[in-house]
Amino acid sequence: xxxxxxxxxxxxxxxxxxxxxxxxxxxxxxxxxxxxxxxxxxxxxxxxxxxxxxxxxxxxxxxxxxxxxxxxxxxxxxxxxxxxxxxxxxxxxxxxxxxxxxxxxxxxxxxxxxxxxxxxxxxxxxxxxxxxxxxxxxxxxxxxxxxxxxxxxxxxxxxxxxxxxxxxxxxxxxxxxxxxxxxxxxxxxxxxxxxxxxxxxxxxxxxxxxxxxxxxxxxxxxxxxxxxxxxxxxxxxxxxxxxxxxxxxxxxxxxxxxxxxxxxxxxxxxxxxxxxxxxxxxxxxxxxxxxxxxxxxxxxxxxxxxxxxxxxxxxxxxxxxxxxxxxxxxxxxxxxxxxxxxxxxxxxxxxxxxxxxxxx
Amino acid sequence: xxxxxxxxxxxxxxxxxxxxxxxxxxxxxxxxxxxxxxxxxxxxxxxxxxxxxxxxxxxxxxxxxxxxxxxxxxxxxxxxxxxxxxxxxxxxxxxxxxxxxxxxxxxxxxxxxxxxxxxxxxxxxxxxxxxxxxxxxxxxxxxxxxxxxxxxxx
Numbered sequence: 001x002x003x004x005x006x007x008x009x010x011x012x013x014x015x016x017x018x019x020x021x022x023x024x025x026x027x028x029x030x031x032x033x034x035x036x037x038x039x040x041x042x043x044x045x046x047x048x049x050x051x052x053x054x055x056x057x058x059x060x061x062x063x064x065x066x067x068x069x070x071x072x073x074x075x076x077x078x079x080x081x082x083x084x085x086x087x088x089x090x091x092x093x094x095x096x097x098x099x100x101x102x103x104x105x106x107x108x109x110x111x112x113x114x115x116x117x118x119x120x121x122x123x124x125x126x127x128x129x130x131x132x133x134x135x136x137x138x139x140x141x142x143x144x145x146x147x148x149x150x151x152x153x154x155x156x157x158x159x160x161x162x163x164x165x166x167x168x169x170x171x172x173x174x175x176x177x178x179x180x181x182x183x184x185x186x187x188x189x190x191x192x193x194x195x196x197x198x199x200x201x202x203x204x205x206x207x208x209x210x211x212x213x214x215x216x217x218x219x220x221x222x223x224x225x226x227x228x229x230x231x232x233x234x235x236x237x238x239x240x241x242x243x244x245x246x247x248x249x250x251x252x253x254x255x256x257x258x259x260x261x262x263x264x265x266x267x268x269x270x271x272x273x274x275x276x277x278x279x280x281x282x283x284x285x286x287x288x289x290x291x292x293x294x295x296x297x298x299x300x301x302x303x304x305x306x307x308x309x310x311x312x313x314x315x316x317x318x319x320x321x322x323x324x325x326x327x328x329x330x331x332x333x334x335x336x337x338x339x340x341x342x343x344x345x346x347x348x349x350x351x352x353x354x355x356x357x358x359x360x
Numbered sequence: 361x362x363x364x365x366x367x368x369x370x371x372x373x374x375x376x377x378x379x380x381x382x383x384x385x386x387x388x389x390x391x392x393x394x395x396x397x398x399x400x401x402x403x404x405x406x407x408x409x410x411x412x413x414x415x416x417x418x419x420x421x422x423x424x425x426x427x428x429x430x431x432x433x434x435x436x437x438x439x440x441x442x443x444x445x446x447x448x449x450x451x452x453x454x455x456x457x458x459x460x461x462x463x464x465x466x467x468x469x470x471x472x473x474x475x476x477x478x479x480x481x482x483x484x485x486x487x488x489x490x491x492x493x494x495x496x497x498x499x500x501x502x503x504x505x506x507x508x509x510x511x512x513x514x
Contacts, residue, residue: 010433012412016390017382018430039430040384043463050462062459065388065484109391112398128398135395146388146484356387 001026008344010039016113017355021348025341033336035329041359045319052314053079053289057151063321064357065146066109067299069102071321072151074297077231078308079153082289088278091155092233097270098142098150099232099297100263104175105134106300107260110352111186114253117349118195123185130178137171140164155280165271176264179257186257196250200335200347203247212331213324214302215259216351219252221245226298237269249350256352288314299324301352323357372418372444373498375407379417379441383434383470384460385424388484389451393421396487403491414440418501419494422474423450423484425457426467438474444504446497449476450490452483459483 004025010018018039024032047059060075061068073095080087112127135145141164142148150157160168186192202212207220217224218241225241227234242258244251289310296305302324309318328351335347382390396403397410411417414437426434438447449470452458457468470476477500480493 010430016380016394017387018433039427039433040382040424041427041429041465042384042425042460043465044460047460047463059459062386062388062483065386065391068386068388125399128395129400132395132398132400145486146392147386354387356382356385 003031006341008348010036012345015345015348015353017353019348019353019355021336021344023336023341023344028341030336030339030341030344033333035333037355037359039359040356044360045321048316048319050315053310053316054153056316056319057153058149060319060321061147061149061151063323063360064354066106066354067102067301067357068147069098069150070297070299070304072149073099073232074295074304074306076151076153077297078293078295078306079289081293081295082291082308082310083153083283083286085154085281085283085286087155088281089233089275090159090277091279091281093270093274094156094158094160094279095151096233096237097160097267097274098138098148098156100267100270101134101137101141102148103263103300104260105131105138107256107263108134108179110256110300110349111253111260114346114349115186115192117345118192120192123182123192126182126185130175130182133171133175133178137168141168152280154283155278157280159279160271160274165274169268169271172264172267176261179260179264183257187254193250195343195346196253196350197246197248199249199343200339200350201246201248202331202335204245206334207247207331210330210334211327212302213327214299214352215252215255216302216328216331218243219255220247226296226303229296231297233270236273237266239266249346252350288312289316301325301354301357302327321360323354323360325351325354325358328353329358373502375409376418376446376494376498377409377411377416378419378421378494379412379414379437380410380421380423381434381437383422383424383430383454384427384466385451385453389423389454392484392487393423393450393490396490401487401491403494408494414438415442417441417445419446419448419497420474421448421450421490421494422454422470425453425460426470426473427465428467429465431467431473434470434473444501446477446494446501447474448478448480448490448493448497450480450493451485452481455479455481 008021020036108131115123204221290312305322307320
């Protein structure tokens with residue numbers, strides 16, 4: 001049979017971001033996929049040369065607009081370790097709350113885009129309708145919808161008042177109820193199952209060998225979540241990773257669906273245990289960061305890793321960011337062979353690609 | 361012929377179709393553009409549809425900075441769109457390079473590559489601002505229709 005080469009992307013209706021896959025097909029099945037990256041590379045890591053370590057918070061927030069809070073959280077944790085800053089416990093809890101708000105937002109966004117990728121447009125609209133409530137929560141508690149910019153070195157910029165906490169709890173009830181209402185459609189609908197069950201299977205062995213992270217690894221049965229390392233306040237909150245074993249697109253969407261609900265629970269518990277006190281430690285008199293460190297946190301898409309090297313000057317010597325999508329591209333290339341061309345958008349989206357993270 | 365032209369021009373400004381291209385942005389602007397299409401803001405009720413095909417589009421929404429790699433993709437997309445066309449640059453990065461302007465792989469704002477009609481500031485701009493930007497652009501398009509000589513030049 002003759003081979004056909006079909007370009008997928010960089011501008012494609014289901015992809016919000018430019019990624020180019022060169023697909024080699026025999027008949028209608030993919031035999032090989034070669035990724036072609038670099039369309040949104042900005043060279044952001046080297047901005048550390050011109051911005052000082054306080055200003056870099058704003059830069060790392062813009063690595064990715066969908067999980068900006070978590071990027072800034074990771075960066076601040078690393079700098080705080082180098083400068084030996086003690087973050088007040090209330091700030092730790094507030095960081096967890098806003099990180100989880102971001103996780104729900106990101107998962108709802110993905111569930112919507114995923115529904116859109118197999119042509120279920122009304123489900124896309126429903127998920128994004130719920131997501132707008134989360135955006136309201138972001139806006140009223142932090143002041144911004146997308147790039148929340150609450151992290152500073154030594155804590156957070158804003159505090160939650162008692163009134164806001166009460167309001168947040170009622171809003172979360174609404175969000176949880178609305179997400180649960182979509183469970184039947186997302187998880188049990190015939191058409192959804194037809195497009196997702198058994199598509200793009202990744203076995204646990206493959207996931208382990210190829211270094212899959214986040215929901216891709218957890219969908220294949222690997223119980224691996226960086227939040228288990230109990231950074232920030234996760235150690236004080238009861239937390240269990242969400243794991244599914246099938247390893248197909250359906251399992252990955254199930255993981256994200258259940259994680260969104262688990263995050264609602266996490267926020268509730270964090271609000272319940274929220275300690276009183278300061279939200280920001282004083283860091284003005286301290287010396288700039290010196291030494292090396294590595295920081296890991298759990299992004300909605302998986303494990304995020306930051307490497308810092310400071311020499312006691314205002315600018316960091318080196319900042320290295322490894323994002324979850326970068327780790328999930330080899331598993332994607334393992335999923336694609338054998339898949340029909342019409343299923344390629346569904347399988348590609350099932351890893352939740354965030355290209356602006358990957359290419360920075 | 362004149363009547364057909366008038367009809368097409370009327371329909372173009374009453375139901376503009378959008379093409380969205382992420383040109384090195386951080387996703388912040390992109391998700392706000394998508395949020396415009398969803399139930400809370402719902403621009404589809406005004407006949408605005410997000411299409412994936414540049415041959416069908418009237419308005420090009422570009423978010424983010426231009427870099428050396430996607431410069432060509434962006435100009436290709438713009439060339440494939442039928443005339444008259446609008447270019448709306450979204451976000452601080454699309455205006456000037458924003459926070460990334462000093463990075464080594466950044467060319468700068470969209471205006472370095474394409475003629476931009478409307479600039480929407482903000483990092484990221486709120487969905488209301490994006491809708492306002494597109495409406496301003498459509499008014500410009502309408503003015504172009506009313507002055508046929510200007511349209512020829514454009």
